[in-house]
Amino acid sequence: MDFFDSIIFCEVVAIYGLIMAIVFSAKLADVRTSDITTSEMYYKGFALFWAGLTTGLCNLICGITVGVSGSSAALADAQDSQLFVKVLVIEIFGSIIGLFGLIVGLLVSGKVA
DSSP states (O other), X not given: OHHHHHHHHHHHHHHHHHHHHHHHHHHHXXXXXXXXXXHHHHHHHHHHHHHHHHHHHHHHHHHHHHHHHHHHXXXXXXXXXXXXXXXXXXXXXXXXXXXXXXHHHHHHHTTOO
């Protein structure tokens, strides 16, 4: 059962990436249709770049963390079923790294108005 928890945490991180892709595509459509100066265009471009890079790196680290702790959780649960909740809490803390990346990415991309 613990193996499926790790898969669910990884799927949530993939959904974070889809959310950011939708936000970025909406922001790029606004940049293409508006009359802005070159400096504003550079600012918006760099803001979207760093928002995407931050979200992507946080989700990468989250995926590695959930993978390592999920593997350990499956082995620990096989040996002692009382460790399930303790290891699940560690997996949840690992998956929160991806959520923090999503929040920071949304805040940075929110500056592109």
